[in-house]
Amino acid sequence: MVQRCKACGGYQWYPRPSCVRCGSMEVEWVQSKGEGSVYSYTVVRRVVANSPDFQRDIPFVVAEVDLNEGVRIYARVEGVKPEDVRVGMRVKVSFDNVTPEISLYKFQPAK
Amino acid sequence: MFSASVSVTGYAETPVSRARVDKGEKKLTIEEYYAWALNLLLKQTELSLKDFKGQGVGVTGSAYPRAEIWSAEVVQNLGLEPKLLVRADQGGANGTALLIAGALAIHAGYVDHFLILGADTPMNIAGEGSLTWRYELDYLMPVGMMGPNSMAAMMMRRQMEVYGYKPEQYGKVSVSQRENASKNPMAYFRTPLKIEEYLSSPMISDPLRMLDICPFVNGGFAVLLSKTSLAWKISDKPVKLVGFGEWHNPDASNTLRDITSTGLKIASKQAYEMSGVKPSNISLLSAYDDYTPVVLMQLEDAGFCEKGEAGRFVEENDLTYCGNLPVNTGGGLLSYGQAGMAGGLHHVTEAVRQLRSEAGERQVKDARYAMVTGLGALAHGGSFINSCALIFEGV
Numbered sequence: 001m002v003q004r005c006k007a008c009g010g011y012q013w014y015p016r017p018s019c020v021r022c023g024s025m026e027v028e029w030v031q032s033k034g035e036g037s038v039y040s041y042t043v044v045r046r047v048v049a050n051s052p053d054f055q056r057d058i059p060f061v062v063a064e065v066d067l068n069e070g071v072r073i074y075a076r077v078e079g080v081k082p083e084d085v086r087v088g089m090r091v092k093v094s095f096d097n098v099t100p101e102i103s104l105y106k107f108q109p110a111k
Numbered sequence: 112m113f114s115a116s117v118s119v120t121g122y123a124e125t126p127v128s129r130a131r132v133d134k135g136e137k138k139l140t141i142e143e144y145y146a147w148a149l150n151l152l153l154k155q156t157e158l159s160l161k162d163f164k165g166q167g168v169g170v171t172g173s174a175y176p177r178a179e180i181w182s183a184e185v186v187q188n189l190g191l192e193p194k195l196l197v198r199a200d201q202g203g204a205n206g207t208a209l210l211i212a213g214a215l216a217i218h219a220g221y222v223d224h225f226l227i228l229g230a231d232t233p234m235n236i237a238g239e240g241s242l243t244w245r246y247e248l249d250y251l252m253p254v255g256m257m258g259p260n261s262m263a264a265m266m267m268r269r270q271m272e273v274y275g276y277k278p279e280q281y282g283k284v285s286v287s288q289r290e291n292a293s294k295n296p297m298a299y300f301r302t303p304l305k306i307e308e309y310l311s312s313p314m315i316s317d318p319l320r321m322l323d324i325c326p327f328v329n330g331g332f333a334v335l336l337s338k339t340s341l342a343w344k345i346s347d348k349p350v351k352l353v354g355f356g357e358w359h360n361p362d363a364s365n366t367l368r369d370i371t372s373t374g375l376k377i378a379s380k381q382a383y384e385m386s387g388v389k390p391s392n393i394s395l396l397s398a399y400d401d402y403t404p405v406v407l408m409q410l411e412d413a414g415f416c417e418k419g420e421a422g423r424f425v426e427e428n429d430l431t432y433c434g435n436l437p438v439n440t441g442g443g444l445l446s447y448g449q450a451g452m453a454g455g456l457h458h459v460t461e462a463v464r465q466l467r468s469e470a471g472e473r474q475v476k477d478a479r480y481a482m483v484t485g486l487g488a489l490a491h492g493g494s495f496i497n498s499c500a501l502i503f504e505g506v
Contacts, residue, residue: 012366014250014491021364040272040370042264043317048257059317062255064265064370064492071366072492075254082317087272104253 002032002071013071034093035110036067043082061085065107079108113385117214118342118349119503120224121158121335122463123151124456127299127328127448130234141175142188144230144331144450149189152226152333156345160190167195167222169209171229171453172202175236185228195222201359203399205229206332206456207485207499211355213336223338230331231451246491257316260324262489263402264316266370270404271318273371276422278318281403282309284438285322285445287430288400292442294432294473299328299448323403328448332456334463348467353480354388354502356381366492374498375412375484382482382500383414390414393502394478395465396436397458399486400443405495409484410438413500432473440465440473455485459501466505479505 003012007024018025041063047054061077063085077085091107098104125147130138153159168191170182182198197212199205206229213225247258256262270276286306292298304322312322342349358374383389390413398409407421415436416424430438441447441461444454462481464470480502487497
C-alpha cells in the first residue's frame with residue numbers, strides 16, 4: 001500500500017497526513033503494484049548496538065527501491081546473493097508475516 | 112545587502128574524549144563541557160558573564176535524553192541572561208545554522224553579540240537509545256537499515272554506480288584528513304593512515320568501510336559573533352563573515368530525489384553571491400564530513416568541480432593543509448571526532464583558527480577566505496535535509 005493524493009493524484013511514501021506536492025489532506029491508501037527497480041543498496045555487514053536482532057541475518061541487503069508509482073521505499077532484497085544485487089535491477093514485492101499482526105514488505109528479483 | 116556587518120570575535124573548543132576511563136580519558140558530563148567551552152571563551156576574549164547580559168545566545172540541540180527545554184537549561188546552568196535565545200535542531204548543521212541565525216539577529220540590530228555554545232556527550236549515552244528520529248524508527252529500522260551508516264552507504268553506492276567513483280578516491284579523503292589531524296594536538300585520531308589501511312578496514316554497511324565513518328567523541332565548543340563595528344574592541348583578530356546561505360529540504364515535492372546531491376548547491380551559491388568570492392578564491396574548505404562520500408558530494412555542490420568529477424578531483428588535488436585545496440585542516444569529524452549534535456562547530460572553530468593564523472604546524476599559508484559547510488538530517492530517500500554554507504575572511 002502507498003499513499004495517493006485525491007486532489008493532485010501524486011503518490012508518496014513514507015505515509016504522511018498531507019500531500020508533499022499540494023498540501024491537501026485528502027490522501028488515501030491505494031494498492032501498489034509492488035514492482036520497481038533498485039535505486040541504491042547497501043550490504044549490511046555489521047549491526048549497530050540498538051538492532052541486535054539483525055545479527056543472525058548478516059550479511060543482508062537493504063535497498064532503496066523506486067516503485068513504478070514513483071515513490072522510493074527502503075526494504076530488504078532477498079532471493080539473490082548480496083554480490084549479485086545491482087543498481088537498476090527489477091524487483092517485485094513479497095510479504096513476511098513476522099507476527100500474526102505484523103507483515104513486513106520485502107523485495108526479490110522480478111522473474 | 113549583508114556587507115560583512117558581523118564578525119567572529121572569539122572561539123574555543125575543549126579537548127575531546129572517547130570517555131575511555133580505562134585508558135585514563137576523562138568522562139565528563141554534557142553540562143561540564145558547556146561550562147568548559149564557555150570558560151575557555153571568556154579567557155580568550157577577556158569578557159565576563161555580565162558582558163553577555165541582553166545579548167543573543169544560540170545552543171545546539173543535543174542527543175542527550177530528556178533535553179526538552181535544553182537551551183533554557185544551558186543558560187540557567189551557566190548564569191547567562193540573554194535577550195534572544197535560539198536552539199538549533201538541524202543535526203550536523205546545528206552550528207552553522209546558529210551562526211546564520213545569530214548573524215541575522217546582529218545585522219537586524221536586535222543584539223550586538225551572539226554567543227554560540229555547543230557540546231555533546233554521545234559516548235556517555237550509548238544504549239539509551241535516543242539517537243534516532245521518527246521516520247527512521249518507523250520506516251528504516253524495521254527493514255534493517257543500520258542508522259546513518261546505512262544511509263551514507265546508499266549515497267556512496269549510488270555515486271559509485273553513476274559516476275564510477277573508486278574506493279581509493281574515498282580513501283584519499285580519509286587519509287588526507289588524518290594527515291591534517293596528525294598536526295592537530297586536539298584531534299582524537301592522530302596516527303597517520305596509509306591507503307592500504309583504509310582499504311582493509313572492515314566493511315560496515317557495504318560499500319561503506321569503518322574508515323569512511325566519523326567516530327563519536329565528547330566535546331564542547333563556543334563561538335562569539337559580534338557586530339563588526341564593535342569587533343576590534345573584543346579581538347585583535349576578528350574574522351569577518353562575508354557570505355552565507357541556507358537551504359532546507361531541497362526538491363521537497365519530488366518523491367524520487369537525487370541522493371548524490373545536497374541543498375548546498377543552493378546554499379553555497381547564496382554565499383558566493385553575497386560575498387563576491389568564487390570557489391577559486393577559497394583558501395581552505397571546512398566541509399561537513401560525517402562520511403567520506405559526503406565530502407566528495409560537497410566538492411561538487413559547492414562548485415569546486417562538476418557533478419561526477421569529485422573522484423578525479425580528490426585524486427588530482429592535495430587536500431592536506433599544505434595542498435592546493437586544504438580540506439578539513441583540523442582532521443574533520445573523520446579524525447578529530449564528532450561531538451554528537453555539536454560536532455559541526457569543529458568546522459567553524461578550525462576555519463576561524465586558520466584565518467587568525469593560529470593553526471600552528473598545520474597553518475595554511477596566506478589563508479584569506481574559508482568556506483564552512485554544515486549538513487544535517489539524513490533525508491528519507493534523499494541525502495540531507497539541512498544545508499548551510501558560510502564564507503569567512505581573515506584579517
